[in-house]
Amino acid sequence: MILTCLEIIQDYGLRSIGLGERVLPKTDITICHQATLIGSGMLWNIYFGVLALILGFFFAILLSLGRRSDHQIVSYLCDTFILIFRGTPLFIQFFFAYFLFLSLKKAFPVFDPFTSAWLGALIILFFNTSAYSANIFYGALVAIPRGEIDASDSFGMSNWQKFRSIEFRQMLRLAWHILMRQYLCFMLPH
Amino acid sequence: METVIELVNVKKNFPGVSVLQGVSLKAFKGQVTALIGPSGSGKSTLLRCINLLENSDEGEIIFKGNPIRWKGIGVRRSPKDKKQVLEVRTKLSMVFQQFNLWSHLSILQNVVEAPVTVLRWNKKDVEESALDLLEKVGILEKKDAYPNQLSGGQQQRAAIARALCMKPEALLLDEPTSALDPELEKEVISVIKDLAREGTTMIIVTHDMQLARDIADQVIFLHMGKIEESGNPDRIFSRPTSERLKRFLAS
């Protein structure tokens, strides 16, 4: 029983990423088959989830700083980016991006891999979580008590020093719970 | 002299702490009773027990000659008769340290809310007397403002007007000035002094010894949940007998 299940896992475990058996069993579908196939599908979830969240985390910090920037164009661009990805359904974004990459690919062969799920969908997920997280980070940045910033200014900290030693930590502290809650929602099939 | 409130050996425990360890006192009609004492001595709890916001565990609370009827004993003790609770609460109006004006109602609405909904008095009459009271405490022009648009002093004066509008037997004031800046404190103190002069019955918990001295007919010094000393303000402040009161007044 356990042995056959191991075999099934060997055959189908990586099916969702295109390795192993392609054709699904037609008869004798056991719980092991189902579990293996679902698990195999989850490989994608993990791939998308983990990569998009990790990359998105860093990009979101940049975006939130950009949005707060004194540079008007930068601030406007970041704001628009966040608005677009937070303001439209993910579902529509996927469709649009797919068709966009298709047309781009015709003109520029560089875009070849973008229409496959492993890259195209990842990019959209990455942008999407970045926008949502950036919004949270931005809220946290603005919520840092003015006095603490004044204090660091009064000690002559440079912008970078100020960010690294005060703002970044405060921002993470303030945003952490909301961020984790959002990540959880993102990973669950809601 | 008519007794408005009498406490006999009232005790109150919070889990692990004994807040009131047998307090007996009498507050008389037309008089001001001031409760003083260090933080944590149980002054506020005592006031809340009188208004039945807090259930005392033991002892009698007698409102105008009628003892509160209880069910259960000890920590599970609670008033038996809801009507009686209502009577006590509507006849003893509370003024809180943090004002506690209802933030979704304008000042005028705050003042008329309880008389109209609880006592079911005629709304027009209540509004009329509310306006008089607001004028009396000096914030008539703020009647349509919302609480958070007012300074602390103005809010507390509105809260006093709200309490008076119930036409209560007595006002219970729980440190009415401690949340205020010295500047704003003055406005409120002068209102309280006016009330005292008019013979309003008040039980006031305060940190302000000068205020207690000026307006109180009776001063009660609480320490660790017990009445350490009581008497008229002259005696309490000029010739304290207990060591604790001496130390408290000196600090």
Next chain:
Amino acid sequence: MRNIFFMIPVILLGYSTAFAGDTIRMGTEGAYPPYNYIDDDGNLAGFEIILGNELCARANLTCEWVKNDWDSIIPNLVSGNYDTIIAGMSITAERDKVIDFTQNYMLPRPSAYVAASEDVDLSGVISAQTATLQAGYIAESGSTLIEFATPDETISAVSDGEADAVFADYDYLAPIVEASNGDLMFVGDQVVLGLGTGMGIRESDTELKAKFNQAITSMKEDGSLNKLLIEWFGEGILTY
């Protein structure tokens, strides 16, 4: 009380049940020309729409068309959302386990590959519509299958280079190849799959199945079915 409660949906829906007659709801996809598609006016059109209406007339049934996505076309028949499937569905043993079929109204038709160039490798990536005969065939053939929910998308996949070729019903592909001005072309060999095209009917609906079988037979006998087939699929079509 109970009755009032149950009446609410009825009232809401306009006493619909009061005149329960012989109305048959016909499920189709509406995205599979020339079998069935939506015309410019937004109405259903195509060979099967004409055929279905004629069959209903012959069986003395009032028919109402229902559009449904291909992926869920069988489950929705089974759960009673409509009573027949008439959507270019090939009769196969696998489907026959879940639903019943009438006799076929089209003989088995060839499926074909279409690609963007002549020299394409048919063991590469082939697109096909989900849950079709063709998808099953490709999956077993050793080529890499990519599936799409609508027939439309299987063609786009080839134009866009997502797939090397599309494998689909010849009659569906023919007008598309013709309209592509040489961008798309038939490649490889044609393969005849399935047992012909028939109407899907719930297994329990034996009476309805008999009625339609009879109607199809009558159309076969008087030649009207052949005429309709030629009108829609051209002279080359296999007739009865």
Next chain:
Amino acid sequence: MIFDCSSPDQLDRLMWSLCYLSNGKHITFYYSILKVLVLLALAAPISIGLGLFLAILAKSDISPLKLLGKFIILIVRGIPDIAWFMFFVIALDQGLEWVRHITLCPDWTEPIRQGADFLVCEKAKLPGNSSSETIHEIYGFILAIVTFSIIFGAFAGNIFYGALEAVPKDQIETAEAYGLNPRQIFWRISFKQMWIYALPGLSNLWMILIKATPLLFLLGIEDIVYWARELGGAKTPRFTEYPHGDWRLWYFLFLLIFYLTLTKLSEKVLDKLTRKLTYGMGFSGENFLQRQ
């Protein structure tokens, strides 16, 4: 049609576009956009009503009601939306038909389930087989609204519950001190102050609701996504007067803009509402939102 569209292949570009965009197929597309708006307009107030009801249940003093309220909120929130969309509608539809079946056709002897088939008597079908396709579509749409309303109602219930809890204790205590009874305290104080604490959550929920509307397709409703795909797909001249290549990119761009506009508009309205509600309540809108 307003324009003469009888032979599109001879029209100039502008007229061609006008004719193309106003043909029957496009009218159904616009109609599906209307469906989204109607869904929003109906599901939002129903959700709020249901949410209030659930929150009031969950705050009730009677413990069975309290448990029931909390349980419903928990269950609906605990089950992923997708599952609701996939199974709830079928269950609701079949449940209704089953109930009607036993009441309307008591003489029916055959089993309702025969293999995979779900069979009820003719009279019990919802809507009846003879009703027009429009009625069927309306019925499906009502089921969709019910589904959306239940899911979002439970979320709203949770928000309202939290908001009721967030009303400061001293506001309630003061009311007690002035003799208001629990009923009066709930309706005159908690319930009125609750809105301001609920508003950020509700705004959020509204945005989520907007973005959930493309899920209509999961309920078998021909929604904007269906029509964008259908209309955008390449068309061969044999089956249409308006052949064109693959235009799906443009249709989906339109959908993106549509949703973006909807979001942006909502943001503006909600901002105004927040400012109005928070007027005089001590938190300026923006500060308040950040506090949440």
